[in-house]
Structures are given as structure tokens and as C-alpha cells.
Amino acid sequence: xxxxxxxxxxxxxxxxxxxxxxxxxxxxxxxxxxxxxxxxxxxxxxxxxxxxxxxxxxxxxxxxxxxxxxxxxxxxxxxxxxxxxxxxxxxxxxxxxxxxxxxxxxxxxxxxxxxxxxx
Amino acid sequence: xxxxxxxxxxxxxxxxxxxxxxxxxxxxxxxxxxxxxxxxxxxxxxxxxxxxxxxxxxxxxxxxxxxxxxxxxxxxxxxxxxxxxxxxxxxxxxxxxxxxxxxxxxxxxxxxx
Numbered sequence: 632x633x634x635x636x637x638x639x640x641x642x643x644x645x646x647x648x649x650x651x652x653x654x655x656x657x658x659x660x661x662x663x664x665x666x667x668x669x670x671x672x673x674x675x676x677x678x679x680x681x682x683x684x685x686x687x688x689x690x691x692x693x694x695x696x697x698x699x700x701x702x703x704x705x706x707x708x709x710x711x712x713x714x715x716x717x718x719x720x721x722x723x724x725x726x727x728x729x730x731x732x733x734x735x736x737x738x739x740x741x742x743x744x745x746x747x748x749x750x
Numbered sequence: 751x752x753x754x755x756x757x758x759x760x761x762x763x764x765x766x767x768x769x770x771x772x773x774x775x776x777x778x779x780x781x782x783x784x785x786x787x788x789x790x791x792x793x794x795x796x797x798x799x800x801x802x803x804x805x806x807x808x809x810x811x812x813x814x815x816x817x818x819x820x821x822x823x824x825x826x827x828x829x830x831x832x833x834x835x836x837x838x839x840x841x842x843x844x845x846x847x848x849x850x851x852x853x854x855x856x857x858x859x860x861x862x863x
Contacts, residue, residue, distance in 0.1 A: 635793075665850075674839070674855045675794070724793045737782055737843055739851065741793030 634658055635727055637742035644715055644749055651711045652745045654725030660705035661727035665739065666698075668721045675724065681708040715749045722746055753777060754854040756840055762860045763830055771825040771857045773840030778852065780842035783816055783823050788837045788856065797838075798825075830861045 634657040644650050654664055664681040679689045679700050687700035699711040708727075712719055726739040755774045763769050773783070781802050786794035800807045800816045800823070807814045813826040827834050840854040 637793075674853045677850055677853075680850065722791075726793070738784060738796040738799050739794075740796065741786075744791065744793045746791070 633729055633740040635740045635742040637745050641746045646716055646749055647714055649713045651709055654708045654742050656706045656727045659729040660731050662730050664708040664725055664727045666710050667724045717749045720749045756854040757857040760858040765861055765863050767830055769827040769830050769859055771838050773823040775821050780844055782843040784841045785825050786839045832861045832863050835860050
């Protein structure tokens with residue numbers, strides 16, 4: 632149980648275009664999902680917290696107009712990188728908590744990640 | 751500022767030995783501490799969670815200790831196997847409405863056959 636999927640796993644796009652990444656909780660519902668980015672040999676950096684039915688909460692220094700987050704249902708959150716530039720190339724990972732489970736615990740379940748390369 | 755430190759250097763051990771990884775933190779009072787495993791090019795996988803009022807937690811060959819006085823957690827893998835080779839991340843969780851995890855850089859473990 633507690634499986635999170637991400638799509639696509641890899642994407643290459645040209646500078647100036649937009650890319651959408653989907654994050655789905657497959658066997659549980661999540662009111663909250665998290666979006667991270669990770670550069671090589673660095674730790675996870677939280678970009679934003681995605682809340683179902685409301686606006687995302689962005690971390691300091693993350694441009695909300697550039698990284699658009701939509702959490703339209705309890706099983707789906709999307710991250711759109713708008714007008715992508717080479718410096719946006721990174722590994723993007725989403726995670727979710729199973730907030731409705733009885734005896735709920737606070738671990739996060741991560742997707743497999745999306746490798747974005749902007750040329 | 752809040753800081754989490756994990757063994758910065760890679761840990762190399764022989765198969766069958768016990769691997770011990772360290773997570774130290776400062777300027778923080780976590781309600782929970784979590785350990786994750788991350789393989790190259792993959793998202794982290796949850797391993798164990800320990801609460802501030804727990805001293806030790808076990809799961810199969812894994813053991814986590816949590817010393818809130820020392821502000822330290824130790825993560826042990828007994829009877830280590832080459833398949834245990836990965837990066838292990840420590841994350842702190844503060845109870846409350848803002849449920850963000852604070853992440854360490856991770857420690858790379860290599861178990862040699």
C-alpha cells in the first residue's frame with residue numbers, strides 16, 4: 632500500500648516552454664502533497680506544500696508564478712514549470728501523507744521522481 | 751538556525767557487519783524523527799519513524815535510537831547486505847499545523863561483498 636506515482640519519469644524540453652508533472656496517490660487519499668527538488672549530491676529541498684482544494688504554500692525563494700501547483704483532487708497534484716530555463720533542470724519529487732488512515736502516522740510516501748532537462 | 755548533520759563521508763563496510771549512521775541536530779525540538787532510504791535516481795523510501803518519547807525502534811534488521819538530550823539519532827543495519835547500499839536520509843518533524851520535514855544531506859552506505 633501507500634504508492635505514489637509520478638509522470639513523466641523523464642522529460643526534456645526546450646527553454647521557454649512549460650512542463651507539467653503529475654503526482655498521484657494510487658491507493659490512498661492525501662489532503663496534502665509536497666513538492667521537492669533535488670540537485671546532485673544535495674538534500675531534498677521543499678518547494679511547496681500542495682493542499683487539496685486550496686492554494687499551495689510556497690517556501691521562501693520559490694516563485695509561485697513559475698512553479699504552478701494544482702491539487703484538484705485527493706489523489707492528484709500537478710506541478711507546472713512555466714517558461715522553463717536550463718537552471719530549472721533538476722530532479723523533482725513529490726510526496727504525500729496518508730492523512731485518512733486509522734492510526735495515522737507521519738511518514739511521507741514519495742513518488743519515483745521526474746528528471747527534468749531544459750535545453 | 752536549524753541544522754541537521756549526517757556523516758558527510760561515505761560509509762564502507764563489509765557484508766555481515768553492522769552499519770551505524772548518525773544524525774545530529776541543533777536548534778530544533780522535533781516531535782518525530784524519520785529515516786528514509788534513497789537509491790540513485792529514485793525518490794526516498796520511508797523506513798522508520800521514532801517519536802520524541804521513544805528511545806528505540808526496531809524493524810527487522812533495522813534499529814533506530816533517539817536521544818533528545820544529545821540531540822542525536824543513530825540508525826543501525828545489522829547483518830548488512832550489498833542490497834543495503836544506498837543513501838540514508840534523516841528527517842525531523844515538528845508537530846503542529848506546519849508539518850514540513852527538515853532533511854539532512856544523507857549518508858552514503860556501501861556494503862561490500
